[in-house]
Amino acid sequence: MGHVDLATISHRYLVGVAVGLFAVIVRFNPGAAAQASPATGAEPGRRQESSDPVLTNRPPPKPNSQLSPEGKIKLDVVVNDGAGKSVQGLQPWDFKILDNGQPRKVMSFRAFSDAEVKPDPPVEVMLVIDMVNLPFQQVAFTRQEIAEFLQQDGGHLKQPVRLLLLTDAGMRVQPRASIDGDALLSVVNQIKGGVRTLDSAMGGEGLLERFQRCSHQMTAIAENEARVPGRKLLIWVGPGWPMLNRPDLGYYSEKDQQRYFDGIVELSTKLREARMVVSSVAPSTNADATYSIRYMDYLKPVRWPRESDSGDLSLKVLATQTGGRILGPNNDVANQIKKCIADANDFYRISFDPPVAQHADEYHDLKVVVDKPGLTVRTNSGYYNEPAGK
Structure with a gap:
C-alpha cells in the first residue's frame, strides 16, 4: 500500500461557533406457491383436480434477519x-x-460476529493522539506504544485504522482508514514532540483553552461521523482534557447554562447517531490519583440546564455514556488499544x-x-x- 499522509482536517471538521466556553459545542414474501393451471378443455365451473401435492421444505430463517419496522432509537x-x-x-x-x-419493545435486531456475519461497512478504529494534554516527555513513549500496536501480527491490522493527531495548531486527520500497519507506522514516526503553547503555566486560562479545544474537536468529529454509515471506535490516547471547576469558568448566568446544556444534548445525540463508541487509554502520569476517578462525580444524568457542568463533557464521562472502555493509566498503551478493539465485530x-x-x-x-x-x-x-x- 502506498504512503499514507495526514491531511489537514477538512472544513466540515472545523466548522463550529466559538463564543467563549459555551460555544465549544454548538449543536435495516416467500413467493406464492405455484398453482396448477387448468387443463385444456376442462368443464366450465368445475374445479380442476390438481396433481399430487409436493411437500417442500420451508426455508430456514435467515440468520440475523432484521425485524421490521426499525425503531427510532438504534x-x-x-x-x-x-x-x-x-x-x-x-x-x-x-x-x-x-x-x-x-420496558420497550425490540423493534429490530441484527447480530454480528467476527466468525460469521461481519458488519458492512467494517467497524472503523479512530485513533486520536492527544498531544495537547500529553506531557512533553510522554509523547515519544506514546508514539512507541502506538507503533508496537500497529506492528502486531506483522502489520496486518484486524480493523481499518484512521489516525487523528491533535496539537496546539488543531486536528490533523488521515483521509482514509487503512489495515496496513506499516503504512500507518510511517505516519506515526513523523510525529515529533514540541513545546506546547497551552500548558499549566497559563493557569486557568490555559486550562479553559485546552478544554474548549478538545471538546470542540470531539463535537466536530461526532458531527462529521454522523453522516457516515457504520460503527466507529474512537480511542483517545492521552489523559483527557481538564475537568474544570466552576471557579475556573467564572460566573454561570442562566443563559450560559442553557447554552451549555444545549451543547451537552447535541454532543450526546451526535455520538449516538454517529454510532461512535468513545474509549480512553492513557500512559502513566504524575497526576494526582484522585484526578483519574474524579469523572465519576459527573456520571449522573443532566436533565436540566441548571445541572450542567464542564465535567459532564469530560473524556471518561463520554466513554461511560457511549459504552466504551476506560483503561490505564499504565505504560502498556499498546495492550490497552488492543483490548478496546478486541470485540469490535461482535x-x-x-x-x-x-x-x-x-x-x-x-x-x-x-x-x-x-x-x-x-x-x-x-x-x-x-x-x-x-x-x-x-
Missing part, C-alpha cells in the same frame, strides 16, 4: 461474559430494553421506539438487560428525547 450492544469474552448466539427475546425503568444492533416526549431535550435513562447470569452489557446509557417534528 443501539449497538456489546455483551461480555465474566471473563470479558464476547457472547454470541443471543436472540431478540434475550434482550430487555428499559427506558426510564419502563455486537448486536437493536432498535426501539421511544415514548412521546413531553418537552424538548427530555432525558431518558437507558438500560439494556440480557436475562442470563454473569453477563455484562455495554451500550449507550441514555438519550435525549424530542417531541414529534423537532
